[in-house]
Amino acid sequence: MxxxxxxxxxxxxxxxxxxxxxxxxxxxxxxxxxxxxxxxxxxxxxxxxxxxxxxxxxxxxxxxxxxxxxxxxxxxxxxxxxxxxxxxxxxxxxxxxxxxxxxxxxxxxxxxxxxxxxxQSAEINNIISTGFWENYFSHIGQLTLTGLTDVKLFIEFLGEIISKFFSLFIHPGKMRWKEFPFHLTKSGVNAVPIVFLIVFLIGMISGYQGAMQLRQVGADIYIADLIGISITRELAPLMTAILVAGRSGSAFAAELGTMKVSDEIDALKSMGFDHIHFLILPRIIAVMFAMPFLVMLANFAGILGGMLAALSTLELTMVGYLNEMQTALSFGDVFSGLIKSIVFGFLVSSIGCFRGLQVHGGAESVGKYTTAAVVTGVLTIIVADAIFTLIFQSLGI
Amino acid sequence: MMKKPIIEVKDVCVKYSENTILENITFDVYEGEILVIVGGSGCGKSVLLKQITGLEMPTSGDVKIHGENLTNANDEIKRKIQKKFGILFQSSGLFASMTLAENIALLLESFTDLTEDEISDIIDIKLSAVGLDGYRNYLPSEISGGMKKRAALARALALDPDILFFDEPSSGLDPVTAASLDNLIKNLNESLGMTMVVVSHDLASIGNIAHRVILLDKEAKGIIATGTAEEMKRNRENEKVYNFFNRIAN
Known part of the structure; x- marks a missing residue:
């Protein structure tokens, strides 16, 4: 050539x-x-x-x-x-x-x-040669399967917790009560400032937004109804639960995950201790116990925030606002919020613990399941809130 | 006279999903014996230890400790059997939020009627036995890896069990610290007549402590040889055994 x-x-x-x-x-x-x-x-x-x-x-x-x-x-x-x-x-x-x-x-x-x-091994080549859509649908399928497996495992876990919780009425000494005040302080008392601040601001924002609309129709006084009912029924329990999911749910997942990675949970089991009684129940009971108190405080903070907004934008007096609040709020409004808070507390803490126990391998897994604890916790709270709304509506509460 | 087996493992199979890890594992551990389970990475040594100690349930087969079947025992009986043995975990398994004394006291407070003073004395005795006098108020994060293993051993000894299990006791330790831990294991065996099951792949350590060795193989998913460490080292009939014990790459 x-x-x-x-x-x-x-x-x-x-x-x-x-x-x-x-x-x-x-x-x-x-x-x-x-x-x-x-x-x-x-x-x-x-x-x-x-x-x-x-x-x-x-x-x-x-x-x-x-x-x-x-x-x-x-x-x-x-x-x-x-x-x-x-x-x-x-x-x-x-x-x-x-x-x-x-x-x-x-x-x-x-x-x-x-x-x-x-x-390269044939296996790797196969993965590379798989088409985009095949990968896409296979990924969706895997996510669905993982999600369903997680739901199944969580239901099993809830069953175990509930049965062991009720067994405490017969054998209260089985739980490690020594841990209870520690977790109550960590999940409850330490959450007071952030819960107060956030719900106070939420109340204030709702107050300003509501005031602008109500002033247009001359219904200034109904700002108290708006704030009172929305805070006690929805916003205070929901925001408190979301904050507790972020603080305690993630902390439980990280603590238990780290314990699992460092063989502490296996060590506990091998010593004849039941990890549910020893580690899980003190955390869950502490959060369930703390939640109604946090929500009461959040109710106060939200109503206070709303009042400040109302007084500064509408021609209202504090006495008038509080009188209208008293008339508008029923026992059912406050009670439904408190009932919800206990259930939310149970869900958030048990999801945190469940995710922590799912950790396997190393430190990377701890991070993954801690994130999952918050995401699943918040999602579950919102779904549960929707269910509560339907139930309370049908019961007329 | 034939010694009686304290641990009986019969036809144990372990499957995770569709993945078979171990098949038909059968062996006995006799009173006062140090049995070392060895094998390459991923062959299922630690998995087997979890089945023997009841931390996981085998897919099929039986594990008996002191004649009591651990595999079909309910939680109550399982915990009763588990109190009879101690385990030293690979990463020590000490409770990070508790001091060494609290780690040991936990068992004594929960399972004995001893007074606080008596518990405190026992803590000192156990810590002293593993060479950790004066460390009772230290947190696990404040001591070295070798000391953590010793402290975990002291905790495993808290209730004076007659069986001790070790998962990779010398992993992550320098040769001198590993050798001193080996000596401690040997001394405990000789002075207290404890039965010990050790999972390891540290050949030096195996040579030091093992009365008998069983070799697991990943491909065979089971035991491919049993004998003393010396016998294994000279076993030219089985290439895998010979290569493993003489550090020859396959």
Missing amino acids: LISNKHLSLIKDEILSSKSQRAGTYFNISFSEREIVLTFAEPITLDNSEYYGIDALIKLINDKIEILTCDFSNIKHYDSYLILLINNLKELSKSKRLAINLIGVTPKMAKFIELFGKE
């Missing part, structure tokens, strides 16, 4: 990156009728990768070319880019049906190629 020197030079320029003035020195190309010989001259390293592009080499290969020879005899320095380059050349030779010869490979280089240049 005849190729003019000018043509060869043009193709070489195309092969070698134009970015570098030194490009021409990285490898040489020589031809015979049936063979292309690439003689590498410079270090084949990741730093030099841009000078070893072989895409344009394809243009040099016509039907008569049968052999691609790569000469490495001048190469003293190389790293994992050598493996990549050889793989690319092998792929090229395979697609063009060429025989490939690697020459000038030192024993040291051969050992390096053997160590790092293993073919």
Whole structure:
């Protein structure tokens, strides 16, 4: 085959990156009728990768070319880019049906190629070759299966907790009561400032929003009804539960997860202790006990926030606001919020503990399940709140 | 006279989902014996230990300790059996929020009628036995890895069990600390006649402490050889056994 020197030079320029003035020195190309010989001259390293592009080499290969020879005899320095380059050349030779010869490979280089240049397993190749949609639907399927398995396991876990909770009425000494005040302080007392602040602000925001609308229709006084009912029935229990999910639910998941990773839970079981009585129930009971108190405080904070907004934007007096609040609020409003708070507390804490016990492997898993504890906790609270609303409505509470 | 088996493992199979980890594992552990379960990474050593100690239930088969079947026991009986043995976990398993004294006291407070003073004395005795005098008020995070293992051993000894299980006792320890832990294990065995089951792949440690060794294999999903450490090292009939005990890559 005849190729003019000018043509060869043009193709070489195309092969070698134009970015570098030194490009021409990285490898040489020589031809015979049936063979292309690439003689590498410079270090084949990741730093030099841009000078070893072989895409344009394809243009040099016509039907008569049968052999691609790569000469490495001048190469003293190389790293994992050598493996990549050889793989690319092998792929090229395979697609063009060429025989490939690697020459000038030192024993040291051969050992390096053997160590790092293993073919990918069929399994990996299969994963890569799977189509986008197949992957997409398989991922959705896997998520659905994981979700359903989690629901099943959580129901089993709830069953175990509930049965062990009721067994406490017969054997109260089974639970580690020593832990109860500690968790009550951590989940309840320590949550007071943040619960107060958040629900106070929520009350204030609702107050301002409500006041603007009510003023237009001259129904200023009904701001007390709006704030009172929305805070006691919905916002205080819901916001408190979300905050407790963020604080305590995540903390339970992280604590129990870490204990699981460091074999503490296995150690506990092996010593003849029941981890549900020892670790889980003190946490759940503490949160269930703390929640109504936190919600009472949140009710106060929300009503106070709403009042400040109302007094500053509407022509209302504090006495008028509180009198209307007294008339508007029924026992059922406050009571339904408190009942909800106990159930929310139970759900948030048991989900936190459940996620913590799901941890396996290492620290990475602790983070994963801690996040899952908060997400699942918040989602479950909102679903439970919707169910409560339907139940209370049908019962006329 | 043949010694009586204290632990009887019969036809134990373990499957996780569809994945078979162990098949038909059968062996006995005799009174006063140090049995070491060895094998390459992922062969199911720790899984087997969890089945023997009742932390997990095998898919099929039986595990008896002192003649009582642990596999079909209810929670109450299982806990009663578990109180008869101690376990030293790979990562020690000490309760991070408790001091060493509280870790040991937990068992004594829960399962004995000892007074506070008596419990305190026993804590000192146990800590002293493992060379940790003066460390009773330290948290696990305040001591080294080797000391944690010793403290966990002191806790495992709290109720004077007659069986001790060890999961990779020398993992993560320097050779000198590992050797001193081996000596401690040997001394406890010799002085108290305790039966011990040790999971390990530390050949030096195995040579030091083992009365008998069983070798698990990942491909066989079971035991491929039993004998003393010396016998295993000389076993040229089975290439896998010979390679494992002479550190030869496959």
